[in-house]
Amino acid sequence: MPEMNGQPLLSYIVLSYNYEEYIGTTLRSILEQTVQDFEIVVVDDCSRDRSVEVVRSFNDPRIRLIVNEHNLGGAGSYNRAVQAARGTWLVNLDADDWIAPNKAEIQLRAVQKDPRLDIIGTHVKILDHEGKPHPDAPSLEAGINQPHNLNLVQNWVGMNWLCRSSSMVRREAHLRIGLDDAAMVRAPDYELWTRALRMGCKFAVVPQQLTFMRLHKRGVTHADPLGQFLELSYAMMRNLIPLAEARALHPTVESIIAWVARHGELCKLEPRHAYRLLGIVLATPEFPDFTAFRSEVLSDEPDNALVRAGRRALTTYREGSPGFAYANKLERDIGEFIHARNYWQAQAEHWERVYHMRRTRYTPRRIAAALLRRAKIAPELLRKLDGYR
Structure with missing residues (x-):
């Protein structure tokens, strides 16, 4: 059985939460690698199944198990693993995925060809x-497994072409760019990758299918489209726009703003929040983390400057431009929302007036008097009706 001697070349990071049926396959795929100089750091995020027992059943000293005392979420667990890892390279692998036996060998070969690489993925x-x-x-593989140059800012606009489970990150570079934003749930890896690009890291993707990724209902990435939209918008505002402006890539800045303005999830925000988001993307103010950004977007405090900026961003999509139809749709939605609000408010006020009027008009005494009046004229009405027979 291999023993740990000094610093390992590779530190595999495996995050687990209720994956007892998968994590055994994941760990075996690591143990069967052709490159055996590694450690495995498993962080279990308070699983309620037998995940921990499955990990402990592997009698290998290179496996280090960390069990969270309370649930930290994916990003928080990942940060614990990065801080505990000792390898020269940090190799990510989710507990429901697995890898080909020669994956690490092929990725390290790519580093030998280009020692400047900091982050290497695979198809x-x-x-x-x-x-x-x-x-x-x-259809999914046809989009992902393409020769995307991840060192170009424009290739990151609204898209994440790098699967975390396929990635190998130089530990020194990771410590330089920082950890995951622990408040992010849907796209922390996208924010990390775009931050790495902004801070000068070099990317490469091995054009071989060496990573096997499960797509199932328990995945969190696409479970909350609005949350994912906000996290992607934050990452682009924080990382891509400043980098694009520094490189004078003005069409890329325009495409980022257009992506936010045209996105279908924008209409799910209340109008003032949608305008605030666009205003923030235009102004690119600094936020300490995603939590502060989200609070600012969803704030109900009046900020006329941000709202005006966001509204003006939509007006730039003039007729004939790609954003014109969407801008019109959002304005129509806002108008219909205001019209519906005013209509139902008027209806409520009308029925309230009717209720009070009837309550004062139709008292028991008045109802009895009306019935008596009708009883008196009933015989005359019957005689008239007989005349038409």
């Missing part, structure tokens, strides 16, 4: 929860 093969080919795999 992926997408499977379902049972490890069988996913029905959507052909």
